[in-house]
Amino acid sequence: MTDTPNSADQASAASVLQAILDTTVDGLITIDARGRIIAFNKACERIFGYAADEVRGRNVSCMMPEPYHDEHDGYLERYHNGGEARIIGKGREVRGLRKDGSTFPLDLAVAKVEVDGHVLYSGIVRDITERKQAEAKILLQNEELGRFAFMASHDLKEPLRSIEAFAEILSLDYADKLDAEGQNYLEILMSSASRLRAVVNDVLEYSRLDTDLGSAEEFDAGKVLKQLRDELRDQLEQTGGQVTMEELPVLRGDRVRFYRLLQNLISNALKYCPPERQPEVHVSAALHNDFWQFRVQDNGIGIDPEYYSVIFEMFKRLHTRDTYSGTGIGLAICRRIVENWEGEIWIEAAPENGSVFCFTFPATTGMISGEGT
Known part of the structure; x- marks a missing residue:
């Protein structure tokens, strides 16, 4: 028996589609209405550490840590019974569970699909471990920078007070003893000290904004x-x-x-x-x-x-x-x-x-x- 041109075209299209799914960067999981895994692409194998044959037919909750694992079946049941859909058609950040037992952050977007009268759910997942680590590093650096700015600005206040105090003494007690050039220098000194105090105060305020809520x-x-x-x-x-x-x-x-x-x-x-x-x-x-x-x-x-x-x-x-x-x-x-x-x-x-x-x-x-x- 030979394929008709139509069936051959369908087989070719299916092959192309599978190749696309297997080479995509994001993971793609398809489950049925009971949560059983139907499709699991190559990216999912890399992300979760399972081969497709190991998870096909199993409940998708096997890749979810607590509390998501125990909540999953109840969520599907509530959705089918009452139409509750907190994540259908929306993206969110959740945690995944790898085969080796380690957990990791991932982005998840779920879509509802109807094929030949059957309801399926297709989930697109992306491992965001590196992104979260980079964000944590940036937050730590910002905290360290904030502490440095606070300490540096705070420590500048004492010598700044001395500069302003001695400049005021010069202005009150010795201004008449200075020539025009000396008085000009004194004005520059007092103006510079005033600008520095404004900068110190603003830097201190800026550094406290994230902590002094x-x-x-x-x-x-x-x-x-x-x-x-x-x-x-x-x-x-x-x-x-x-x-x-x-x-x-x-x-x-x-x-x-x-x-x-x-x-x-x-x-x-x-x-x-x-x-x-x-x-x-x-x-x-x-x-x-x-x-x-x-x-x-x-x-x-x-x-x-x-x-x-x-x-x-x-x-x-x-x-x-x-x-x-x-x-x-x-x-x-x-x-x-x-x-x-x-x-x-x-x-x-x-x-x-x-x-x-x-x-x-x-x-x-x-x-x-x-x-x-």
Whole structure:
């Protein structure tokens, strides 16, 4: 008996498909409605240490450590009975169990497939051991760097106090004995000490952001902004500037960090404004899915789009200190604050001129405070 052209084509297509499955980087497991393994490609053999013949027909839970092993059959039963599907069509991180008994992290994505009236489940798995090790190494390095920054900045405070103290003594007791050049040197010394203190303080704050976490509380974002505006009253009067706002939400989180974030963004907006222009800052918020999206818009000098991706880096300055003062750490602090509550921060161009700094905050409530203007 010979194959018909149609059956030969089908056999060829099946052979090609099997070759593709066996050479793919990711593991592919197919199980039936009872959890029994039907297909197990070469990548799965490498990942789990089993040959396909060793696991075909066995329950897929044999490759799951506790508590996944005992929960698996119950999950399948609940899904068939009630349609509960926590992972169908979704990706997640789980742990796998190799033949040698070792466990490892893996990414798993499961899809439901119906073939000739039978329900099958196809799982794509990827061993992420190296990725998790790299992430752990980066976290450790960041922790070590944070401790170094904290210790170095803390240890700098004592000699800095001495420099400032002796500079003040020179200024009070010996300034009249110095010639013009000596007085100029003294002014440079005092200015440099002041800049160094600002840098030390900012580095200390940045290094503490991941460890010195405040307690969560419910607070009114509008009232926080009004408090900040009151504290900036002198600067606003001197520049003729104004800070306005729309109705802002009630939030739950670290009120102090939220205040510090707005303080940095609004202070920058007031500082980076041409002297011939009266600064205008407007703050608004809108609900987007599970986050409030805040917008802090100014009419300042703006930022070239080519710097949007680097402006939040440590010590990144776009202007000389003679033009605009600062440590180059403020926006890095803003980014770290936002990332600590799992939000995002970015910059956009304002409609006419200036910049719009946007950030997100988890929305535990959709309530608007009523604080505006």
